Amino acid sequence: MSEAMARDYDAIIIGAGVIGVCTGFELAKRGFRTLNVDKLPAAGYGSTSNTCAIIRLHYSTPDGVAMARESYFYWLDWGKYVGVPDPSGLARYVNTGCLVTKTEKNHYLQRVKESLDELHVAYEDLDAEGMTEKLSVLDTRQFGPPVTEEDPGFGRPSGGNVAGALYIPESGYINDPQLCCHNVQLGCEAHGGEFRFNTEVTEILREDGRVAGVRLKDGSEVRAPVVVNVGGPHSFVINRMAGVEEGMNIKTRALKQEVCHVPAPEGVDYNVVGMLISDSDIGCYSRPEVGNHILIGSEDPPCDDLEWVEDPDDYDNTFSYQWRTQVLREAQRVKGLPVPEARQGLVDLYDVSDDWIPIYDKSDLPGFYMAVGTSGNQFKNAPVAGQLMAELIEAVEDGRDHDADPVQFHMKYTRRDCDLGFFSRLRTMNPDSSYSVIG
Template sequence: MPASSESRSYDAVIIGAGVIGAAIGMEMARAGYKTLNVDALPAAGYGPTSNSCAIIRVHYSTLDGTAMAYDGYFDWKDWPGYLGVADERGHAIFHHCGCLIMKTEQNKGLAAVLKHVEALDIPHEHWDADRIRQAIPGYDLKTFWPARRMEDPNFGEPSGGAIDGGVFFPTAGYISDPQLASHNLQRAAEAAGGSFLFNRKVVEIPVENGRVQGVVLDDGTRIAAPVVVNVAGPHSSQINKLVGADADMRITTKPLRQEVVHLDSPDGLNFEKDGIVVSDSDIACYIRPETGNHILVGSEDPECDPREVVDPDDYNRDLTDQAVTQAYRYAQRLPNVPVSQSPKGVVDLYDVTEDWIPIYDRSCIDGFYMAIGTSGNQFKNAGVAGRLMTALIGYVEGGGDQDGKPLAFQLKHLDRTIDTATFSRRREINPDSSFSVLG
């Protein structure tokens, strides 16, 4: 495209307008920054956010991750109040159905999860097998681990024993329209003075004397800013390379292809109305209700499932036998669920780190920050991530040494701080992680 003579200036440019990018734009604008979110796509939340399962849950494999999720729950619980502004498209709805996690051998009876939620006084209930079947009539609780591919001759064969209980979290549910949630955040950011620019790709990030100077767009527009925040989702590693921010990173990100299948509810079960979110590591699936009386089924990434790293601009967007495998895995629990060899569903990308815990951090380039590796398990934390990044940027720009003395970030809804070193680009791989979409 021909070069443009246009030039503008902002306090901060945020690359990306998915749910995390839009939340960062809103929180920074509310803190007084003159912000611009730039996105290569046509609208906020138009990329992987639009296909997010958008599950709001409070269980994580680390204490800081659990605290963040519980803090974020209160944003969603009063979503219109958190936004504080109207949206001509209406507000996204939080379906407050709760979440059940099966106690399995794989998650060691949820011992670590329970330790974290008890430390934070998060409401939860222990359900026995009868209570589970009451909540989901017809559920088969036989154990099937290890998870297998459907072509495995032993697929669907019980392994002996049965699941005898789980933990139910009433502080959980899902958002049925994640793109609308992103649009809501855009409108709230704009009400606070933030701006958004769509259908524009960042092609250059100038640096002088070790500090970013802003961004250059694909139409030649130069935007001056002393702060640039990478929230580019599956393109995050490409953006880092543009500016040389990957030079000192011990934790990196990559775009991972994912499939989610949508099943019809079996006859006699209105899962859209009566269903709950379920995480079941024995069959390596998570599920939630979906509009149209469907059941959405995703993979919890067992060893037998391929982890396909792809080019974020060129990958197979069609469902494969992975989706059929996930459908049949769930049919082990709910035998009457109809399974098609040509299922419905979505294919999109996660932006993941080696330990599936995100990076919320500065970089080795002054003024360049990262909120990346968030896909798959950070949708629920959008508001918290926005506040954390706003505080972290303020801390560093004010002279704080994030690498030497990381910010202790005060949560909004809990009387608790979290150690932002947990999300450092220079951390070691966290051995407490689930190393999966569960975080």
């Protein structure tokens, strides 16, 4: 980077969700003078605050398991990672275990088992009877593949019992995702990082053929030789602003998502006996929630219409028919689950890439980087995502041609190297992706 370029900071990070704050934190720890800017009032205030904050280890590739496993160790010792006290308290990991149903769609989890084995992650291989021994309220009949409520077969068993499930005991969720972001913000500030909220970027500045900073909505400019797009559902807007979208083979879009919040079955203490459930037979995932409730999200089965949003600042943020569909699907599996008339839960946007795998990469504009397409499946990986982005940025700014010679990031806990070329904007569509939130 040109030392003659006027600068206010070494790096500007657009976004202060969980990936944004971790990226700023890791750069600040490496000596970068960082500024996170976010149009919302506080860190983690956007889609991060409305995530289910699930921490799980099951993936169909060893590399996917390795990255989740690496991050898992940071969540287990969150205070050590953050490094400073927070008067508001620390976010807490809640271990519940995870039950993943075997279906034809997920190849009966054979590849998942092989990948877990390679990383020495413990699991139990259960038949239908073993599933009910883990959670007695389960109805283990097969209902899939999922159909819409208008289908005559909706809610009716489509066969005998499901083929079984894997139970992975080291799985759970973070109790307060917004507090988690505040924790990391304080850690970043302890290393000199700065944050500006209620601050909207309207232009990506260029100078001498590379990025030079940003212009804000109030007309002021902030100069830096590195700008990182971690804009969540606004990521595609920022990429267009920077003029880099045409150079990307994989792009991102904003997708509306609904998460249902319903009471547990009567007489069941779900906060004690409940667990994460990933169930492609019914097309839903779920987890316990405080107050003896259950959160239910969609695994986006092919029968459902996906609602892509062209303007992330202007979309219908009310519940649709999808809310009732998800609850009814979950009620197929969880016996006695109520289907309330009053709809409660969350409506927000996911930042989704074309193959549902994130983009952690440079761009065709020197100095402009991207950590995008992360919504729905990358919360769990945030500490590692911040580190690999810092590693990538340092390497490229030092002259490495990442497109020709991808950066290798070493994960200290799993003792594996991660080829960052896997997350390239130039990759072809990954045929092994689930093309869903499960990732």
